[in-house]
Amino acid sequence: MSQTRSPDAFATLRAKVRSFVDEVVIPREELRRAGDSGWVAGTVADLRRQAETRGLGSPRLAPALGGMGLSWEECCGVFEEAGRSFLGPGALFCAPPGQPDVMALDRLATPYQRERYLLPLAKGExxxxxxxxEPAPGVGSDPRMLKATARRDGDGWIIDGHKWFISNAGHAAFAIVVARSEAGVSWFIVDTDNPGFRVVRDVATMVPFEVSGHAEVLLTSCRVGPEALVGEEGRGMEHSQLRLEGARLFHCMRFIGLASRAMQIAQDYAARRESFGARLAEHQMIQAMVADAHIDLYASRLIALDVARRLDDGASIRHESSMAKVFVSEAVNRVADSAVQMTGALGISEDVPLSMILRQLRPFRIFDGASEVHRSAIAKRAFAKSLAP
Ligand SMILES: Cc1cc2nc3c(=O)[nH]c(=O)nc-3n(C[C@H](O)[C@H](O)[C@H](O)COP(=O)(O)OP(=O)(O)OC[C@H]3O[C@@H](n4cnc5c(N)ncnc54)[C@H](O)[C@@H]3O)c2cc1C
Structure with a gap:
């Protein structure tokens, strides 16, 4: 189902999210505290409570999990509004890793895992x-390089592995760990207070307003019981694919919001600032940057909307979500880069959020599959017929 509400009701909802973001969330962005993860986490938690009191929590989650139950198509508009602020996706609980973990566990969790992990996660507890x-020589772009192992021990497993760039590992109550068991790649839930699970360090990155950081983690003789297995043993790659397809689309939607905010800031600057006897907005090269940015944003919205509609229809989006991820991740970076260029030195300062928007958007060309890896997969599928014997 693509619409859970009438067009009028949805327009009202979207406007409500927009005004919440403009009036409550964006004013809480303190750029000089963008590197203070403790402050960011506290601010996001407070904003999440405020969103919930306005009935704006967890757009895509089912009402049974405390969410708004929006379709994927409806999420496009709502996530774009939320994504205009660095703090918006956290405030509405539509940010990774929590959101895609909830969605994957909702499909895969056993009744015990639902009660113990999924419900408290969905409630934000x-x-x-x-x-x-994993660091080299372990899995990065190539899933076949997974090195972490899970070997049978009585009725449970012993997991050994070295992971890194694990978002929120330092603050999480549990991890979904991907490891190779006898039947193949599998998913396991590991409590982070398990003595075999250790956060080695937080890996510092260029990303501002991080709630959680990205940690390096060691799993050493980490014993888990039979209840730790998520989904089916040996089908962990399919589970990861399921989790990633939705996550990619959510990133596309929210980053369209952030890039469009960057362009708005740059346009406002260009409308006021003068050079060579004219306002910047009157110079054709500036106009070309603005036009190209709007073309990129328009195309990004349409491509995300099409993938969302396919998901709502229950269709496979493997090919389309790869194309959307490549196009949107590169388009939003072009838009943010132009916004910085149009704004001159101010653009690269931290007096305005533009340089931070650029830093937030840049990693999207790498995580959830680097552009090159998606292009390679898209081309293989495109060539499949022509190369068939
Ligand atoms: C902000 C951020 C958050 C993250 N959060 C998580 C998380 O929560 N959990 C988690 O498990 N991981 C996480 N990751 C890791 C992310 O999934 C990996 O960075 C990604 O899978 C790429 O792996 P890699 O970094 O090892 O790159 P590598 O595999 O070393 O690849 C390096 C580069 O080589 C190129 N390349 C690779 N393969 C090909 C190819 N076939 N053809 C052409 N070029 C190629 C690409 O340009 C790629 O960027 C996160 C990463 C970032 C940046």
Missing amino acids: IGSCFAMT
Whole structure:
């Protein structure tokens, strides 16, 4: 189902999210505290409570999990509004890793896992992380390089592995750990207070307004019981694909919001600032940057909307979500880069949020599959017929 509300009711909801973001969330962004993760976490938690009292919590989650139950299509508009602020996706609980973890567990969790992990996570009582990536020679872009192991021990497993860039690992109550068991790649839930689970360090990155950081984690003789297995043993790659397809689309939607905010700030500057006897907005090269940015944003919205509608229809989005991820991740970076260029030195300062928007958007060309890896997969599928014997 693509619409859960009438067009009028949805327009009202979207306007409500927009005014919440403009009037409550954006004013709480203190740029000089963008690197203070403790302050960011406290601010996001407070904003999340405020969003919930306005009935704006967890747009995509089912009402049974305390969410708004929006369709994927409806999420496009709501996430774009939320994404205009660095703090918006956290405030509405539509940010990774919690949101995609909830959605994946909602499909895969056993009744015990639902009660113990999914429900408290959906309510915001605990945090989660998803631990797949490993330092070389382990898994990065190539899923076949997974090194973490889970070997049978009585009725449970012993997990050994070295992970890094695990978002929120330092604050999570549990991790979904991807490891290789006898039947193949599998998912396991590991409590982060398990003596075999250790956060080694937080890996500092260029990303501002981080609630959680990205941690390096060691799993050493980490014993878990039979209840730790998530979904089916040996089907962990399919589970990861399921989690990633939705996560990618959510990133596209919210980053369209952030890029469009960057362009608005740059346009406001260009409308006032003068050079060579004219306002910047009157110079054709500035106009070209603005036009190209709007073309990129328009195309990004349409491509995200199309993938969302396919998801609502229950269609496979493997190919389309790859194309959307490549296009949107590169388009929003072009838009933010032009916004910085148009704003001159002010653009690269921290007096305005533009340089931070650029830093927030840049990693999207790498995580959830680097552009090159998606292009390679898209081309293989496109060539599949022509190359068939
Ligand atoms: C902000 C952020 C948050 C993250 N959060 C998490 C998390 O919560 N959990 C988690 O498990 N992981 C997380 N990651 C890791 C992310 O999933 C990996 O960075 C990603 O899978 C790429 O792996 P890699 O970094 O090892 O790059 P590598 O595999 O080393 O690749 C490096 C580069 O090589 C190029 N490349 C790779 N393969 C090909 C190819 N076939 N053809 C052409 N070029 C290629 C690409 O340009 C790629 O960027 C996060 C990363 C970032 C940046």
